[in-house]
Amino acid sequence: MTAPKIAFLCGSIREGSINQRLQRALISRFEKAGAECFVADLGKYDLPLYNGDLDMPEAVKTLCKDLAVCDGVVVISPEYNGGLPPLLKNAIDWTSTHDTTHFKENYWGIASCTPGPMSGIMCMRQVNYILMRVGCHVSPFQVGVGNASVAFDGDDELIAEPSSSLADKMMKDMLANISK
Numbered sequence: 632m633t634a635p636k637i638a639f640l641c642g643s644i645r646e647g648s649i650n651q652r653l654q655r656a657l658i659s660r661f662e663k664a665g666a667e668c669f670v671a672d673l674g675k676y677d678l679p680l681y682n683g684d685l686d687m688p689e690a691v692k693t694l695c696k697d698l699a700v701c702d703g704v705v706v707i708s709p710e711y712n713g714g715l716p717p718l719l720k721n722a723i724d725w726t727s728t729h730d731t732t733h734f735k736e737n738y739w740g741i742a743s744c745t746p747g748p749m750s751g752i753m754c755m756r757q758v759n760y761i762l763m764r765v766g767c768h769v770s771p772f773q774v775g776v777g778n779a780s781v782a783f784d785g786d787d788e789l790i791a792e793p794s795s796s797l798a799d800k801m802m803k804d805m806l807a808n809i810s811k
Contacts, residue, residue: 634666634667635665635666635667635702635703635806635809635810636666636667636668636669636700636701636702636703637661637666637667637668637669637701637702637703637704637705637805638668638669638670638671638697638698638701638703638704638705638737639657639658639668639669639670639671639704639705639707640671640673640698640704640705640706640707640719640722641654641670641672641673641706641707641708642673642706642707642708642709642715642716642718642719643707643708643709643716643718644672644673644674644718648709649709649744649745649746649779650707650708650709650743651707652744652779652783652787653707653742653743653744653774653776653779653789654670654705654707655787656783656787656788656789656798657705657707657742657774657789657798657802658670659787659788660789660798660799660802661705661802661806664802664803664806666806669697669701671694671698671704673718673719673722676690676691676693676694676722677690678690678691678694678721678722678725680721681721681724681725681728683728687728687729688725691725691726691728691729692729694722694725694726695729695730695732695733698726698733698737699730699732699733699736699737701733701737702737702738702809703737703738703739703805703806703808703809704733704737704738704739704740705739705740705741705742705801705805706719706739706740706741706742706758706762707742707743707744708741708742708743708751708754708755708758709743709744709745709751709754710743710745710749710751710752710753710754711754713753713754714754714757715754715757715761719758720761723761723762723765727765731765731766734762734765734766734767735766735767735768737767737768738768738769738770738808738809739762739767739768739769739770740769740770740772740773740774740801740802740804740805741755741758741759741762741769741770741773741774742755742773742774742775742776742798742801743755743773743774743775743776744777744779744782745776745777745779746778746779746780747777747778748777748778749775749777750776750777750794751775751776751777752775755773755775759773768808770801770804770805770808771804772800772801772804773797773801774794774797774798774801775794775797776789776791776794777791777794778791782794
């Protein structure tokens, strides 16, 4: 049996992002569980702002292909003013107009990290709603990480509870659903 391939899609491309830190922590867990991990860096796809009048950018086709060859996708997103960042929404909007295979055939997970105590709950709700609307199968276990400054150890491992336990539950749920 081949290792499940999991894509990681972070809604923040900022250097030093706490959500990039969460992404690294989740990748570490998935790799330890035997998954092959792929980072779909939205900063490298160079997606223009969505406009239905534009020709389909090659970057959109590439992103769709990159996600379609995976078995699962984990979205890690900051929360901006109670919502998801435009970078992530733009990627979802563009790819949904080209092909929906990566939405319907992958199993999806959602995570968010914030400096404050609320752990990105509003953003995760919105991402969940949007993913469900485009036909995704989404894990019921979402990883919200609040108080990011104390949520990780010196090796960038997620140690805060209940976030750490939720990360394990999401990972196990995703891997179990992928292997079916």
